[in-house]
Amino acid sequence: MVKEQGKGGGRRLTAQDWVDAALTALGEGGLAAVAVEPLAKRLKTTKGSFYWHFANREALIEAVLKRWEELNTESVIKAVNDEPDPERRLRNLFKEVPAATDGDPIEVVLVGNVRHPQVAAVLQRVTERRIDYVTQIFTELGFPADEARRRGVLIYTSHLGQTHLMHAAPNVLPASRAERKRYLETLLEILLHRE
Amino acid sequence: MVKEQGKGGGRRLTAQDWVDAALTALGEGGLAAVAVEPLAKRLKTTKGSFYWHFANREALIEAVLKRWEELNTESVIKAVNDEPDPERRLRNLFKEVPAATDGDPIEVVLVGNVRHPQVAAVLQRVTERRIDYVTQIFTELGFPADEARRRGVLIYTSHLGQTHLMHAAPNVLPASRAERKRYLETLLEILLHRE
């Protein structure tokens, strides 16, 4: 008989299992839900397991933030970065990113906990990384540095506003797919235009 | 000798005092900081006072959310609404609102806690109220209903994105005052233009 690996069974866990569960909990219940005993219950195990893999709760938070950072910056950038044409890369970026993180509440959850030092640090890094990347695209499109950055910030805040609104009052954006696409198109036309 | 009213002294408190303190705590420490015993410490009193004025913690949260709602919608709208010209009213709105709530983290704090039922409800109401108001201005400007609403949502998400970014990474918007004004001006030109 093979080793029982059924996800509910009594298999051994890795640190990664804890991080994954923490990531889910973070989205569902906020930072407060990244807590040892509730996660142990969710994983059908006990604290004994957790404190074998991690020093304490803070270490888990650090790990889950790092994981989120990597999932939401580098991997997305990597997925888009093989498109050579800058304009099409920009379109891909703002078409793919919402598709991947549409209902993902972690972004807004983290901003709501920006007083938390670890959260503040990761938000800082992620934001700068994203804006730098978009700015770089505008630079490749031939805009001077300051104008490229200005447009990068602009398109990024637009995206943030959509994300924010979508969680604050989802019903306000009903025909989201088509409407958002049209909105994005308008915005891109404005921002790609050289005055 | 007059009755000692020094804000540290042993004076009697009203329910409003608790709500005010809760509002401050909400901004500083998130929803979790709207907690009875910590607030009692802050007010230099005890739980005994709290449970005289409120039934429980949930009642306080309800009250503080209602207070925030009123401070951030009706009072702002009232302050702007005496301007008869719609376009100038719009400009006033997006010049005054950020001035009043620039560093105010409560907005993003609440979105981060959107799973909380009471928070979700107030965010729902506030968002719809704000968008309705802006939409109405565009209607007064002569746009048909659907176009007015589209532009209202648009300008509102832009504002939200700025707020969001300002808390996620404040240093990204350094020359905020002048830059934001220019940004807003650009946006308004776009949105006020009849194609």
Next chain:
DNA sequence: GCCCCACCATACGGCACCGTATGGGACGTG
């Protein structure tokens, strides 16, 4: 001056979570 009542202090039980201590089971290795 007395009393009453709005308002507060204190003490208590309960719960949820953190982190530690310690024993036990499973599995590879010899």
Next chain:
DNA sequence: CACGTCCCATACGGTGCCGTATGGTGGGGC
């Protein structure tokens, strides 16, 4: 098959918060 290592279960003490019970205080009405 013995044994050590890895990983987990259980039990415990500590902390911070919620909500209740109950007694205390001080100032306004008579």
